[in-house]
Amino acid sequence: QSLTKPRKKEHCKPIFSVDIHPDGTKFATGGQGEDSGKVMIWNMAPVLREEDEKNENIPKMLCQMDNHLACVNCVRWSNNGLYLASGGDDKLVMVWKRAAFIGPSTVFGSSSKLANVEQWRCVTILRNHTGDVMDVAWSPHDVWLASCSVDNTIVIWNARKFPEMVTCLRGHTGLVKGLTWDPVGKYIASQADDHSLKVWRTVDWQMDANITKPFSECGGTTHVLRLSWSPDGQYLVSAHAMNNSGPTAQIVERDGWKTNMDFVGHRKAVTVVKFNPKIFKKKQKNGSSPKPGCPYCCCAVGSKDRSLSVWLTSLKRPLVVIHDLFDKSIMDISWIIWTLTGLGMLVCSMDGTVAYLDFSLDELGDPLSEEEKNSIHQNIYGKSLAITSTEAQLSTTIIENPEMLKYQQERQNSAQTNIGPGCAGPESSAPKLNSVMNGESLEDIRKNLLKKQVETRTADGRRRITPLCIAQLDTGDFSPALFNSAPILPSGSSMSNQLTSQLSSDSSPGQASSLGLRPSHDPMLTSPPASSIAKGLEDNKDGYKLRASFYPCLLLTSASKIEPMKALDSRFTERSKATPGVTAAISSTAGLTPLDRPKDGISALKDIKSKEDTSSDSEDKMATINKNLSFSKRKPELLMDGGEVVEKRKKGRPRKEKMAAPIDMTVSYIPVGRCVCVKVSMEPSVFLEVENEVSVVAGSKLSQLRCSRDGRDWNTLLPSSVVTAAGSSDVLAVACQDRMLSVFSSCGRRLLPAIQLATPVSAVHCSSHFVMVLTAGATLSVWSVGAILPKNLLFVPLGADSTVSQSLLTQQGVPVIGLSNGKSYCFSSSLETWTLIADKGDSLVQCADFRSCLSTHDAPASSGPLAVMQGRNLNAGRLASRLSSTPHHLQQSMTLAFLENQLASALTLQSAQEYRYWLLIYARFLVNEGSEYRLRELCKELLGPVHKSASTAWEPTTLGLRKRELLREVLPVIVENLRFQRLFTEYQDQLELLRNK
């Protein structure tokens, strides 16, 4: 039985392209939508199995994207399955990526309640073509993406750095309608309406061959000319060619680009040729002597004559020909490699349907494994395309858990994308998933949204609402519980189970996609087939085409009150004209004004920075003020600014990457009689200006402190010269020469009575509502202004001859100091002691080698206080390579100790982001090194008690991070070592259990 169950899905409008995901779980179609191009992603399972098709709980359609403005001509999955590229008549190529699954969502306002059960997001739009894009193709290993267009060009895009363009291939003099990459990546071939097929070298992007002879007779036009390269690289098969005035698919041999053979038989032009990506060998029959047959390839040819033929390169005649499969021309073909019974193929047509054809391996032979295929490549081309990963070791271990398998596959997928140097890749540019909700449920947020949301007035009195960000753009992360990412397992049952549990009842795609049955045309058989084919087609006679209408008629929902509604209806769609009130013109300018300011702020900041850079970084802040004063006097020329000498300094607060994060700054060592202005906070923007000795009243010199916050100014006078000042978005602290510390609110209210310090102030820091003061007497104090909780006076753990070289205060009010001997301490309020967080001379840091554990997904945590104290270029592992002679177990222990130190330090510093960062590295290290006991203990600690009991002292959160969320992040890491699959399953199950509670 070579062919079973042709089934059809309907787009209604023409379908121009179909492509099956490399993992075989879904497929994409592209075509004409209602008034736009349409890309749809479908679940493969209902196509493969009848029972799944009938099961209403299994979604047929997974996602539809109407973003193309005009007809979509081509959809192609990347080889790693992470991306989908689509090209259309709107001249655009869009690249899509799966986004985290938030829940089934309908298109808002769409009355068809057809839910998108997957989220695919356009991550990049490639603009260069000046005409319709006809075909797109990913190169082997997804290094490049090629697109061709009716503008006669082919554009090669850098798939690791979208939207960068590598080159534009010019040479065709007609519409370019098909592309195919050489499987070993040496060439790309294109076919165009100019009666030529051109082969281009990828080395220098020059034309290698221009084949015109077989196409000279070609008349008329076909919509597409999808040519294909055989998986062994030996043959290139063209679409529409002519031989003796008969339409053919021309076979072009790689060796000398000879054109001696062709596939003949179609009555009209060939539109599409598609090789099965596998290489086959003859099936070993039981009993027969095993003779090593020559490997061969399998190729499907679709034509305008609505028929499809399948050929083996080892046979002279087609394996099968199916006539009148469709009502209109065949547009695209895609192979699926693993089905339950063998191989399958999706074929789409202009008539708006997709047919599924199923082949048994008996007919096609046994597909070679990837290794065998690679060795063939190696034999022929001398280089292997084998992706060196853990596949070999993988194949020896049986994966017991479908979740596990899925993680493995995802990991491999991502590993493949990350191959090669400098693969910045779209995902690195795409923002990462970051739960912004802080564990608060969406329901809670919604309840208080109106009260909580920030509303301000713009300068012209308009309301401006800052929307609450409930999720950052999350193209990178995959929800772990996605049903159709589950591989098609032979059992099939586990998947169905998942499906039913996954699909919540509120959306019922099954209902919308009411399936109608329609008997198929009886396929006719004309070419001389093998007997088995005839049998297959007989079977086919009672097959059905399934037509699913995904555009159910929209009914008038509120049938009553027709008359007034008619009048009202136009109002829904008409654009607002000049409505009384505010006109749109104002809005754009009004929107601009508040945004201009932060930009100024940034430039101001840069200004400060550049000036700061001119002075040496490692200044001893414990040095006397005089020294600093003289220092600033030495270079007035440099800092001359409007006749005033300005010295601006920024203390060691880490600069956050985002504007939104408050940046707290310190002005220090203000020269007498000078005016200093500094921006102390970005959001809201706060400027602090200090002028000493503004006026002399009754012999005492007054200093003025001016503050500008969001355009509101206040100022105050101080009886003594200001020595140093600092501020955050909440508080401002000013230390005067008379050792008096004054603390003001951001509006200028004095928050604390003037505090007399014992020794001269050496540094002041503000961070949120904390104020920290470091004095020359090596004492450190932290005040929490909101709660007026005076923190104790701490004596800085100065060594014999070390001085404080750096000091900072974290957002959480943890004081941190760096000493000149390279050690950094922070004060742990829970332990009431100073704890060492960094030591530049620490041999552990030098020797720890955890580079292999650095996640490619996580941005290096360079912004946290820990990173700041340890130096941005943490030179961990720098010596590691030199120490390669060190016994492995020694290095392992050192790395382990180092990572545990980092975790502890991040914990004391209350730096949640860094804690998470190091935790994941730590987990990965444990996984790589196979330290099961520690790993188990870590998981246990993160999971906590499954059953509530009063005696446990387990806290569900660390630094505001939910431990179970952390565990959920750790689990995919565990999967990387199959040894731990039991551990994985155990904790995965428990997490599930807890979630369902």
Add this chain to the structure above:
Amino acid sequence: MAKVQVLNVAVLDNPSPFGNPFQFEITFECMEDLPEDLEWKIIYVGSAESEEYDQVLDSVLVGPVPAGRHMFVFQADAPNTGLIPESDAVGVTVVLITCTYRGQEFIRIGYYVNNEYTDPELRENPPLKPDYTQLQRNILASNPRVTRFHINWEGSADKMEDSENVDPSPNISSMLPPSCIPGKMPPLGLMPDNSMDCM
């Protein structure tokens, strides 16, 4: 391609007395950081007969809008009853939520609103002069009508196809018939084609 997708609009405080403020909880998603604010408006259609009774209940700027999913509640005061024709006070009308970016409207969400007396006595014999204190406003929240327009999201005018979507300036529009884009006008009860625009 639209950079902002409205994912959901929840109608809060519905049904409610006529004088209560309108509250819509709007969830939207933005593909990339928007350099400018979005402007949202609530327009109350006072009378089906004429646009001159339209009232912009309020307009707010929403921003900054970084890439991601966001939500906010848009609250606007009830319409000024003085501007509503007495004959249209009771019955069905429409409230519109529109959003513009750089002065171009890219989405219009419409709801039917039914204003009726809760008191059966009044329902039977409505007073000649509408008694707004007794009216209840019921927004047909389950049936939003969404129209999406392609606009030029970038600052520079590089697409001529968008020009038709730009709001006509007030003085021109007063001379022209309502700016109806060909093909965007749906037959009654049908969704406009482009309303399926989705992410």
